[in-house]
Structures are given as structure tokens and as C-alpha cells.
Amino acid sequence: MLEKALDGSKTYWAWIIFLLAVMGVGSIFYIIQLQKGLMVTGMSRDVSWGFYIAQFTYFVGVAASAVMLVLPLYLHNQKEFKKMVILGEFMAVAAVVICMGFIVVDLGQPQRMLNVMLYPTPNSMLFYDMIVLTGYLLLNIVIAWNNLHAEWQRRPHPRWLQPLIYLSIVWAVSIHTVTAFLIQGLPGRHLWLTAIMASRFLASAFCSGPAILIILALIAKKFTRFDPGREAIRILSQIVTYAMIANVFLFLCELFTAYYSNIPGHEHILTYFFLGLHGKGALVGWAWVMAGAGILSLVILIPSRFRNNQDLLLAGLVLLILATWIDKGLLLIVGGFIPNPMGAITQYAPTGYEIMISAMIYATGLLILTILWKVAIGVKKEIGEA
Amino acid sequence: MGSNRRQFLRIAGVTTLLGLGGGITLSASSYQPEEHSAREKEARLHAGRWGMVIDTRKFQTEEDFHRVIEACHSIHNVPRDEAKAKQEIKWIWADHFEHVFPGKENPFLAERVEQNEFLLLCNHCKNPPCVRVCPTQATYKREDGIVQMDFHRCIGCRYCMAGCPFGSRSFNFCDPGPYVKDKNPDFPVRMRGVVEKCLFCYERLEEGKQPACVEASNGGLIFGDLDDPDSHIRQVLREKYTIRRKVDLGTEPSVFYIV
Ligand code: SF4
């Protein structure tokens, strides 16, 4: 089956070479980071996690692309998703690989990474996160690959996969929950210490993951003429819309709690985001773009008249991705460190190194995605599903 | 510490067997306290839970602070790189009241409190969140309450920095070696990519000495066993009103302040 990845058009190969080039350039920056240490990043004593961990958090959410198809298909027999589900599962694989990449580049001593397994520490949430992410990666690889293989041989899906599929649904919830628990239980980090953090992670994941999936599937359709089906896109974009409504609602709950209670610790970071605090406000612009994009995306996505128009749908989804990315991939992690435990404000901005190294990981994820989708779509074409 | 050391050696042995850490084990032996002779063992100071009282009235001039901070930073090879203030490393330092005790300030603070600075260091919390979150047990709590670090196990994930609500931890963003003036050969210089903090001078307690800062403090710092009702520190705590940082977070700091 894998040989299908080797048989592609010029555009396909140009794209692959482009991704490899980005990976190559990025890895030069990574090698420098390895030699010099994390001093090449914008992180500091006060803001000790930055762009890398934020991307990790966001891409855990993106991995939800799979479950939002698997669940309706296997639990509610939503047949429309049958063609598309493989794309979601393979995208989850790429997303989890991206997550792992960001964890590794963020480590000060990456060569000691195995210590997490050599000294298993059940009181650390990072230990569980490692388990759930690895598990989710394996589940999606095994399920997607075996399903595809069965389709290719025109045989019914192997029965032993069924329990794994159900497990993968529960497992998907666990990756968002545990990732939220990484930050949700830390005393003194006001932005993070909120009981709805895990719910926010789920809501944000369930809208941003499938939103990215729809866009990528439509791009793939342009290049390969593999049509995931109008109905599939329509239902999925409905799911995206409701998840986004929940996501925005939960964010507003945070605003209400902070400002109505008037407790300084809860207010400070939100004020810092939107208005700036003590004369510092490096993220104000981003915060308002997030707010604007988030609201506008809902204006476009909620009325089905707009949503069912493909161009408007695309615009709505892009805005949604922008808003959720700023929220989770930029503000949320950095915001946990502002103000610092002493109440002072140290600002953070990623450096060129962080951007280039992140580009390397993004490109790696895209490469995996491209290859897996190429194989999947190749098989679908062969069996006449495309 | 004996059992810690045994465990460390066992683990080091396993990693070496696995071929993962040959170099690491070698260098590790250079900083783990050596087994001591019987006489030295007697000299070792013991406690059920080490703690400290900071008598802030005795820290008035810049010199009072400087002496104590220097005593710590110089023997512990704490690097100094003025150019990278945001990524600096500090084990013990001073800051204003509203930063040390956020939430306890008020608009009409006594002048002495408002203008003075206060020492900060790791609180060696009884319920340390840094230990709770560390995925490798590189940060762990010893039986005597010291929150200890194994610089050779730390993977540099900095989860403990997110977990500590007191800002007590620093990360080696670069190789600290070049920035250590007058290296103390008896204490390890850390490597790039690991976290560090005050360790309550475990290496000096081992030799029967008080922590370096305490020794240099002219009585401004009182160190002792919080579990022993007859200890000097408990006597001070009985007599003087003290406060601790952020008690509402439940970490149970072992550092007390007489204000
Ligand atoms: S002060 Fe911070 S670093 Fe020290 S024991 Fe408490 S939580 Fe850990």
C-alpha cells in the first residue's frame, strides 16, 4: 500500500521537496539550539514555557479531527463520514507527531527524554500525557492502517478493530483532558487554575481539529479530485459550529468570573491580554484579533445559509482557526506566567529560532500527513470510492 | 541521604547497563556527597524537617543582603551574566514587600516595610508542587524536608518552574560554566538545560555546618529543625510573630519571616 506514496505528480513531488527543505533549514536552527541551549529562545526565568509548549497544546486539540468523525460514524452510524474518516485518523497521527516534536524541542536535555519512562512518576501529569499521547498515536495508526488495508483488499473491516475503535473515542477525550490537567492543577497560576480548563480544551479541540480537517480535505479535493462528500462536510461544519459556540461561551464564563468577582489575581492576566497592564501589553493586538475573528467566525458559521456556501464556510473556518490558534497556541500558555509569582510582568515574544524550529516541526507533520493521505486517497481511487 | 545515594547508584548502574548514561554516571559521582568516615557521619546535622526564620529587621542595608547572597552564590557556583537578566539564575535574592508577599500589601504600609527589601529563596515546602509535577523525580523531597534536585536526571522540561508558585527556580538557558567566577571545586557546576534552586546547603549539613547564608547573616537567619519543639528555631517561632509566603496555596512553606 505504501508504494502509492511514491507515485505522484510533479506538484506532489515539488510539495514534498518543499517540506523537506523547510525541515532541513529548520534543523540547522535546531542544531544551533542544541549547542547553545534554550538561550536562543525568547523564554525567560519568568515565562519559562513559550511558543513550543503553546503549539503542543494547540496540536493536541487538532488531533481531535479523528474523534469527531469516528464517534458519529461508529456510535451513530453517520454513514456520510465513512469516506472521510480515514483522513481524520491520519491527520490525528500527524498532529500527535507534531505534539511530540514540540515537547522534544522544548526540553533542556532532550537526550535524557527516556528518563520519563525509566523513572515513571504517577503523580506527574506529564507522565500521563506521555501515555495518552503515545496511546492515541498508536490507536490511530493501527485503526486507520488496518481499515484501509481491508478496504484495499475489498474485505470487511477486521472485527478485532471494533473494540479498539470504541477505545479510541474515549482515548481522544483523555488526551485533551490530561493536557488540560497539565496546567489546570498548578497552584498560583491564575489563568490556568480553573475547573473549566478541561472543558475549554475539549470545546476548542472539537472545533479547531475538524475545521482544519475540512480545509485540508477541500485542498486535497482540488489536487486529487477525491471528494469527501458534500454531506460529510456539511455535518462536520455543523459540529464545528456548535463546538465553537461552546468554546466562546466558556471563554466568556472566564471573563465574567474574573471581572465580577473583582479578584485581582484573576483579572490581571485578562486585563494584560486585552488592555495591557502596568504599561505593558505586547499581546493586546493579538487578543483583539482573536476576539474579532472568533465573533466573526460565529456570525458566518451559525446561519446555515452562510455555512452551506462553500466560500463563506471556508472564510468562517479560517477565522475560527485563527481565533482558536491565538487563544491556545499563543495566549493561554504564556498567560499562565504573567504576572510572575511576584506580581511583576515579564513579556515574551518568540525569537526567529523558535519560529524556524517550529516550522521544521510543522513541515514534518505536513510531510507525514501528505504521505498518509496520498496512500489513503490512492487506495480509495483504486477501489473506486473516489 | 544514605538510601537516596544507594538508590541513585542503583539507577546509575541500570542506566549504564542500558548504555544510556556512561558519561553521566562518571560526572555524577563528582557531586553526590561522598560516603563519610564514621567521625564525619557523627558531625552530620539531622532534622525531621529543616526550616528557616528570616528576621527581616536585621536586613537593613544593602550590605546585609549582599553578604548573604554572595555567601550562597559564590560557594554554589551560581553563574552571573548581567547581559541576560531575563534568563538569570538566582538561589537567594531580595525584592520589595509587595512582590514577596503579594496580596498582603496595603496602601498605608509602615514605612520601614514599604521601603525595605526582603529575602527570597526556595521555601522547601512541606507539600511541594514542584515535586508533585516533576516527571522524572529529579526534584524530590528528602526525609529531612529538603526539596532536593538531581541535576543529572533533570530533563529540563521546566514543569517544576510552572508548578512553583514562588518563582524559586531558575533554568540554565545556556552553559553556565563561562559565567561562574572563582569556581568552587567542591560543588558541581551545572550543565546547560537543567533547572536549579536553593538546596538548603545539604552539602554543608552533611559536614555539620550551617547553611552558608545563615553563617553570613549575623543572626538574621535562624536555621533548624521545625519538628523538634526544643530547637532554637521553634523557640524563636514561639516568641515572635511570623508570616509565610502565600500560605493559602497549601504548599506549607518552611521559611518564616519576622516582619
Ligand atoms: S518554593 Fe517552589 S521550588 Fe521550593 S519547594 Fe516550594 S514549590 Fe518547590
Ligand code: SF4
Ligand atoms: S525541569 Fe527537571 S526538575 Fe523540573 S520538572 Fe522537569 S525534570 Fe523535573
